[in-house]
Amino acid sequence: MSDYMVRGTAADGEIRFFGASTRETAEFAKNAHQLSPIAAAALGRLLTAGAMMGAMMKSEEDRLTLKIDCDGPIGGLVVTADALGHVKGYVKNPNVVLPSKIPGKLNVGDALDLGVLSVIRDTGLKEPYIGQTILQTGEIAEDLTYYFATSEQTPSSVALGVLFDKDGSVRTAGGFILQIMPGATDETLTKLEERLSKMGPITTLLSAGKTIEEVLEGLLAGMGPEFLQQDPVAFTCDCSKERTEEMLASLPTADLKEMINDGKEVEAVCHFCGKKYVFSIEEMKEILGRR
Ligand code: ZN
Numbered sequence: 001m002s003d004y005m006v007r008g009t010a011a012d013g014e015i016r017f018f019g020a021s022t023r024e025t026a027e028f029a030k031n032a033h034q035l036s037p038i039a040a041a042a043l044g045r046l047l048t049a050g051a052m053m054g055a056m057m058k059s060e061e062d063r064l065t066l067k068i069d070c071d072g073p074i075g076g077l078v079v080t081a082d083a084l085g086h087v088k089g090y091v092k093n094p095n096v097v098l099p100s101k102i103p104g105k106l107n108v109g110d111a112l113d114l115g116v117l118s119v120i121r122d123t124g125l126k127e128p129y130i131g132q133t134i135l136q137t138g139e140i141a142e143d144l145t146y147y148f149a150t151s152e153q154t155p156s157s158v159a160l161g162v163l164f165d166k167d168g169s170v171r172t173a174g175g176f177i178l179q180i181m182p183g184a185t186d187e188t189l190t191k192l193e194e195r196l197s198k199m200g201p202i203t204t205l206l207s208a209g210k211t212i213e214e215v216l217e218g219l220l221a222g223m224g225p226e227f228l229q230q231d232p233v234a235f236t237c238d239c240s241k242e243r244t245e246e247m248l249a250s251l252p253t254a255d256l257k258e259m260i261n262d263g264k265e266v267e268a269v270c271h272f273c274g275k276k277y278v279f280s281i282e283e284m285k286e287i288l289g290r291r
Pocket of ligand 1: 237238239240270271272273274275
Protein backbone atom coordinates (compact mmCIF):
# COMPACT_ATOMS: atom_id res chain seq x y z
CA MET A 1 0.00 0.00 0.00
CA SER A 2 1.39 3.34 -1.01
CA ASP A 3 1.86 6.10 1.52
CA TYR A 4 -0.90 8.63 2.05
CA MET A 5 -2.22 11.24 4.43
CA VAL A 6 -5.69 12.11 5.55
CA ARG A 7 -7.13 15.24 7.06
CA GLY A 8 -10.40 16.16 8.62
CA THR A 9 -12.29 17.70 11.50
CA ALA A 10 -14.18 16.52 14.57
CA ALA A 11 -16.42 17.94 17.29
CA ASP A 12 -18.10 20.35 14.86
CA GLY A 13 -14.80 21.83 13.77
CA GLU A 14 -13.40 22.29 17.29
CA ILE A 15 -10.70 19.78 16.40
CA ARG A 16 -8.78 19.41 13.17
CA PHE A 17 -6.62 16.41 12.45
CA PHE A 18 -4.00 15.09 10.08
CA GLY A 19 -2.89 11.49 9.82
CA ALA A 20 -0.17 9.91 7.70
CA SER A 21 0.82 6.40 6.73
CA THR A 22 4.48 6.53 5.72
CA ARG A 23 6.08 3.08 5.65
CA GLU A 24 7.44 3.43 2.11
CA THR A 25 8.74 6.96 2.72
CA ALA A 26 10.62 5.83 5.82
CA GLU A 27 11.96 2.75 4.03
CA PHE A 28 13.10 4.82 1.05
CA ALA A 29 14.95 7.25 3.33
CA LYS A 30 16.57 4.40 5.22
CA ASN A 31 17.91 2.80 2.04
CA ALA A 32 18.81 6.02 0.23
CA HIS A 33 20.98 7.22 3.12
CA GLN A 34 21.94 3.79 4.52
CA LEU A 35 20.65 4.82 7.92
CA SER A 36 21.22 3.02 11.19
CA PRO A 37 17.96 2.00 12.91
CA ILE A 38 18.02 5.03 15.25
CA ALA A 39 18.74 7.42 12.38
CA ALA A 40 16.00 5.77 10.29
CA ALA A 41 13.51 6.11 13.16
CA ALA A 42 14.38 9.77 13.73
CA LEU A 43 14.24 10.72 10.06
CA GLY A 44 11.11 8.61 9.46
CA ARG A 45 9.35 10.47 12.27
CA LEU A 46 10.41 13.88 10.99
CA LEU A 47 9.42 13.02 7.40
CA THR A 48 5.99 11.92 8.65
CA ALA A 49 5.57 15.22 10.50
CA GLY A 50 6.83 17.10 7.44
CA ALA A 51 4.20 15.56 5.17
CA MET A 52 1.38 16.59 7.53
CA MET A 53 2.75 20.05 8.32
CA GLY A 54 3.37 20.63 4.63
CA ALA A 55 -0.31 19.92 4.04
CA MET A 56 -1.16 22.77 6.44
CA MET A 57 0.28 25.27 3.95
CA LYS A 58 -1.98 27.17 1.59
CA SER A 59 -0.24 27.16 -1.77
CA GLU A 60 1.36 24.52 -3.98
CA GLU A 61 4.48 26.70 -4.24
CA ASP A 62 4.94 26.96 -0.46
CA ARG A 63 7.85 25.09 1.09
CA LEU A 64 8.22 23.84 4.63
CA THR A 65 11.56 23.01 6.22
CA LEU A 66 11.88 21.25 9.56
CA LYS A 67 15.42 21.59 10.81
CA ILE A 68 16.88 20.17 13.98
CA ASP A 69 20.31 21.31 15.15
CA CYS A 70 21.38 19.22 18.10
CA ASP A 71 24.28 18.18 20.33
CA GLY A 72 23.57 14.43 20.19
CA PRO A 73 25.53 12.01 17.98
CA ILE A 74 23.00 12.21 15.13
CA GLY A 75 24.25 15.79 14.62
CA GLY A 76 21.07 17.17 13.10
CA LEU A 77 18.21 16.50 10.70
CA VAL A 78 16.60 18.38 7.83
CA VAL A 79 13.27 17.66 6.17
CA THR A 80 11.55 19.70 3.51
CA ALA A 81 8.01 19.28 2.27
CA ASP A 82 5.47 20.90 0.01
CA ALA A 83 1.70 21.00 0.39
CA LEU A 84 1.22 17.99 -1.90
CA GLY A 85 2.85 15.23 0.11
CA HIS A 86 6.32 15.45 -1.44
CA VAL A 87 8.91 15.09 1.32
CA LYS A 88 12.66 14.61 1.45
CA GLY A 89 15.27 14.76 4.16
CA TYR A 90 18.57 13.66 5.62
CA VAL A 91 20.46 13.31 8.88
CA LYS A 92 23.99 14.57 9.49
CA ASN A 93 25.34 11.30 10.90
CA PRO A 94 23.53 8.34 9.28
CA ASN A 95 25.57 5.77 11.26
CA VAL A 96 24.59 6.76 14.78
CA VAL A 97 24.21 3.77 17.11
CA LEU A 98 23.28 3.95 20.80
CA PRO A 99 22.28 1.32 23.35
CA SER A 100 18.56 1.19 24.18
CA LYS A 101 17.40 2.49 27.55
CA ILE A 102 14.10 0.69 27.26
CA PRO A 103 14.36 -2.80 25.70
CA GLY A 104 12.94 -2.84 22.20
CA LYS A 105 12.75 0.94 21.98
CA LEU A 106 15.24 2.91 19.91
CA ASN A 107 16.88 5.67 21.89
CA VAL A 108 16.06 8.57 19.56
CA GLY A 109 15.97 11.09 22.42
CA ASP A 110 19.64 10.57 23.31
CA ALA A 111 20.64 10.46 19.63
CA LEU A 112 19.35 14.03 19.34
CA ASP A 113 19.96 15.19 22.94
CA LEU A 114 19.83 18.97 23.44
CA GLY A 115 19.02 21.13 20.48
CA VAL A 116 16.79 23.51 18.61
CA LEU A 117 13.89 22.73 16.27
CA SER A 118 13.25 25.28 13.54
CA VAL A 119 10.10 25.39 11.45
CA ILE A 120 10.66 27.44 8.31
CA ARG A 121 7.80 28.27 5.95
CA ASP A 122 8.72 29.80 2.64
CA THR A 123 5.59 31.25 1.10
CA GLY A 124 7.30 33.34 -1.56
CA LEU A 125 7.53 36.43 0.64
CA LYS A 126 10.84 38.24 1.03
CA GLU A 127 11.45 36.71 4.44
CA PRO A 128 10.36 33.17 5.28
CA TYR A 129 8.44 32.58 8.51
CA ILE A 130 10.72 30.97 11.10
CA GLY A 131 9.49 29.50 14.38
CA GLN A 132 11.88 27.93 16.85
CA THR A 133 11.76 25.90 20.00
CA ILE A 134 14.22 24.14 22.28
CA LEU A 135 14.00 20.35 22.06
CA GLN A 136 12.03 18.97 25.01
CA THR A 137 12.79 15.24 24.76
CA GLY A 138 14.44 14.81 21.37
CA GLU A 139 11.76 12.24 20.55
CA ILE A 140 10.43 14.66 17.90
CA ALA A 141 6.67 14.17 18.47
CA GLU A 142 6.83 15.77 21.92
CA ASP A 143 9.09 18.49 20.57
CA LEU A 144 6.56 19.35 17.86
CA THR A 145 3.68 19.29 20.37
CA TYR A 146 5.63 21.82 22.42
CA TYR A 147 6.42 23.85 19.31
CA PHE A 148 2.74 24.13 18.30
CA ALA A 149 1.74 25.19 21.83
CA THR A 150 4.45 27.79 22.36
CA SER A 151 5.30 29.10 18.91
CA GLU A 152 1.93 28.88 17.16
CA GLN A 153 -0.37 29.06 20.21
CA THR A 154 -2.22 26.00 18.92
CA PRO A 155 -2.72 23.26 21.51
CA SER A 156 -1.87 20.07 19.64
CA SER A 157 -1.08 16.45 20.11
CA VAL A 158 1.55 14.94 17.83
CA ALA A 159 2.28 11.22 17.62
CA LEU A 160 4.93 9.77 15.31
CA GLY A 161 6.17 6.22 15.04
CA VAL A 162 8.49 4.06 12.98
CA LEU A 163 8.74 0.36 13.70
CA PHE A 164 11.19 -2.14 12.21
CA ASP A 165 11.03 -5.79 11.30
CA LYS A 166 13.73 -8.18 12.53
CA ASP A 167 15.48 -7.93 9.16
CA GLY A 168 15.79 -4.15 9.62
CA SER A 169 13.19 -3.11 7.07
CA VAL A 170 10.48 -0.67 8.13
CA ARG A 171 7.40 -2.65 9.17
CA THR A 172 5.16 0.32 9.75
CA ALA A 173 5.41 4.09 10.05
CA GLY A 174 2.92 6.84 10.54
CA GLY A 175 1.52 9.46 12.83
CA PHE A 176 -1.05 12.10 13.48
CA ILE A 177 -1.42 15.72 14.49
CA LEU A 178 -4.57 16.70 16.39
CA GLN A 179 -5.19 20.41 16.92
CA ILE A 180 -7.63 22.30 19.08
CA MET A 181 -9.20 25.15 17.15
CA PRO A 182 -10.02 28.54 18.71
CA GLY A 183 -13.38 28.48 20.48
CA ALA A 184 -13.25 24.78 21.38
CA THR A 185 -15.20 23.92 24.52
CA ASP A 186 -13.65 22.58 27.72
CA GLU A 187 -15.77 19.47 27.27
CA THR A 188 -14.11 18.69 23.94
CA LEU A 189 -10.68 19.34 25.40
CA THR A 190 -11.26 17.13 28.42
CA LYS A 191 -12.64 14.30 26.32
CA LEU A 192 -9.71 14.42 23.92
CA GLU A 193 -7.13 14.59 26.71
CA GLU A 194 -8.69 11.56 28.35
CA ARG A 195 -8.60 9.58 25.10
CA LEU A 196 -5.00 10.53 24.42
CA SER A 197 -3.90 9.57 27.92
CA LYS A 198 -5.34 6.08 27.42
CA MET A 199 -4.06 5.59 23.88
CA GLY A 200 -0.62 4.04 24.39
CA PRO A 201 2.25 4.28 21.89
CA ILE A 202 1.27 4.81 18.27
CA THR A 203 3.73 2.11 17.14
CA THR A 204 1.79 -0.43 19.23
CA LEU A 205 -1.45 0.46 17.44
CA LEU A 206 0.12 0.50 13.98
CA SER A 207 2.00 -2.75 14.51
CA ALA A 208 -1.26 -4.36 15.63
CA GLY A 209 -2.44 -3.69 12.06
CA LYS A 210 -4.54 -0.59 12.66
CA THR A 211 -4.65 1.97 9.86
CA ILE A 212 -4.06 5.61 10.75
CA GLU A 213 -7.77 6.23 10.04
CA GLU A 214 -8.71 3.59 12.59
CA VAL A 215 -6.36 5.13 15.15
CA LEU A 216 -8.00 8.54 14.59
CA GLU A 217 -11.51 7.08 14.63
CA GLY A 218 -10.72 5.46 17.98
CA LEU A 219 -9.43 8.70 19.46
CA LEU A 220 -12.31 10.76 18.13
CA ALA A 221 -15.13 8.25 18.61
CA GLY A 222 -18.33 10.00 19.66
CA MET A 223 -16.94 13.31 18.41
CA GLY A 224 -18.07 12.82 14.84
CA PRO A 225 -14.75 12.65 12.99
CA GLU A 226 -15.13 13.65 9.34
CA PHE A 227 -12.42 12.65 6.90
CA LEU A 228 -12.33 15.41 4.31
CA GLN A 229 -9.37 14.60 2.10
CA GLN A 230 -6.82 11.91 1.29
CA ASP A 231 -3.58 12.62 -0.59
CA PRO A 232 -0.55 10.55 -1.59
CA VAL A 233 2.75 10.97 0.27
CA ALA A 234 6.14 10.07 -1.19
CA PHE A 235 9.82 10.69 -0.67
CA THR A 236 10.50 12.86 -3.70
CA CYS A 237 13.71 14.68 -4.59
CA ASP A 238 13.93 17.28 -7.33
CA CYS A 239 17.68 16.98 -7.86
CA SER A 240 19.02 16.43 -11.38
CA LYS A 241 22.29 16.36 -13.29
CA GLU A 242 21.48 19.85 -14.61
CA ARG A 243 21.02 21.29 -11.13
CA THR A 244 24.19 19.61 -9.91
CA GLU A 245 26.02 21.08 -12.89
CA GLU A 246 24.72 24.55 -11.97
CA MET A 247 26.09 24.02 -8.47
CA LEU A 248 29.51 23.02 -9.86
CA ALA A 249 29.46 25.95 -12.27
CA SER A 250 29.04 28.31 -9.30
CA LEU A 251 32.27 27.11 -7.63
CA PRO A 252 35.37 29.34 -7.72
CA THR A 253 37.60 28.89 -10.78
CA ALA A 254 40.49 27.70 -8.60
CA ASP A 255 38.37 24.87 -7.18
CA LEU A 256 37.27 23.73 -10.62
CA LYS A 257 40.87 23.77 -11.86
CA GLU A 258 41.98 21.74 -8.87
CA MET A 259 39.29 19.11 -9.56
CA ILE A 260 40.36 18.89 -13.18
CA ASN A 261 44.04 18.65 -12.24
CA ASP A 262 43.23 15.77 -9.87
CA GLY A 263 42.50 13.82 -13.06
CA LYS A 264 39.56 11.93 -11.55
CA GLU A 265 35.86 11.95 -12.28
CA VAL A 266 33.99 14.30 -9.98
CA GLU A 267 31.25 12.68 -7.95
CA ALA A 268 28.59 14.91 -6.43
CA VAL A 269 26.11 13.36 -4.03
CA CYS A 270 22.68 14.87 -3.37
CA HIS A 271 22.30 15.58 0.37
CA PHE A 272 18.60 14.91 0.29
CA CYS A 273 18.32 11.60 -1.55
CA GLY A 274 21.86 10.26 -1.77
CA LYS A 275 21.80 10.13 -5.57
CA LYS A 276 25.23 10.31 -7.16
CA TYR A 277 26.04 12.47 -10.18
CA VAL A 278 29.31 11.80 -11.95
CA PHE A 279 31.09 14.37 -14.09
CA SER A 280 33.94 13.36 -16.38
CA ILE A 281 37.07 15.48 -16.75
CA GLU A 282 35.77 16.49 -20.17
CA GLU A 283 32.51 17.72 -18.62
CA MET A 284 34.42 19.58 -15.92
CA LYS A 285 36.57 21.27 -18.55
CA GLU A 286 33.44 22.23 -20.45
CA ILE A 287 31.93 23.81 -17.29
CA LEU A 288 35.18 25.73 -16.67
CA GLY A 289 35.39 26.76 -20.34
CA ARG A 290 32.08 28.64 -20.07
CA ARG A 291 33.54 31.44 -17.98
ZN1 ZN B 1 18.28 14.34 -4.63
